[in-house]
Amino acid sequence: MDHTERKRQPQVSLVDLLAGMLVAAIWCAANQKSFANLDLSQNLANMLFQFGLILIYFFGATGLCLFVRRWYLGMVTDFQPGHWWLCLVGILVVYVLLAVLVEWNVVPLNELDRTWKLKWLFGQGAGYIGVLWISGLLLPVRRAWWLTLIPQTLVHLGTMxxxxxxxxxxxxxxxxxxxxxxxxxxxLALVLLWSVAIWDARTTPDRRDWLHWFGLVVASMVSGNELINRILHAFS
Incomplete structure (x- = not known):
């Protein structure tokens, strides 16, 4: 790998890690009541789920900060599909945190009646889907990767x-x-994600770096964390 190619490869910095830690800390603060009520002997599934969310928020925010920083500094980047997914997770993390801050300061759910709470949650789900697709279509990636957005869309349509x-x-x-x-x-989200990843690896002339594969692991955590939580609850 020559010097020019090395410069195109994203390198995680201390600033990126601190940004990820800050976002994860904000998430923990926003959910302190949930953590306070966790009992290892009785709520193992919930504890694992919350821990998984912390990792998702940390990795997503770190990745987003990395690529935003490189874009801001005008650094040329070999932007790969795993990077694309890592940025998507980071953008969705920011969206969810902004929604939480709105709930705290603008639309306190505890003060709303049941109907308005449900309308707010419905709207939040619609916003999530909108952010997912707008970001996914605007960021550069091979079009086949757009298919991997469909299962997460279905997940949130189901909740809505x-x-x-x-x-x-x-x-x-x-x-x-x-x-x-x-x-x-x-x-379906996991199967489709890794099916497209295998197809991509076999058909692209470009070399996929470690951060590409790590981004796919983080993307898998988004669906996998929820799936494991549901399975544990189903058998508890």
């Missing part, structure tokens, strides 16, 4: 359908079908 069912008075239907729909969408 649950809120809509509750609003319409069909709570029992929503509670019954939503978990079953997630058990379909979450494994």
């Amino acid at each position: 359908a649950l809120w809509a069912a509750v609003l319409a008075g069909y709570t029992s239907y929503g509670v019954y079908y939503q978990p079953r729909f997630q058990f379909f969408s979450l494994p």
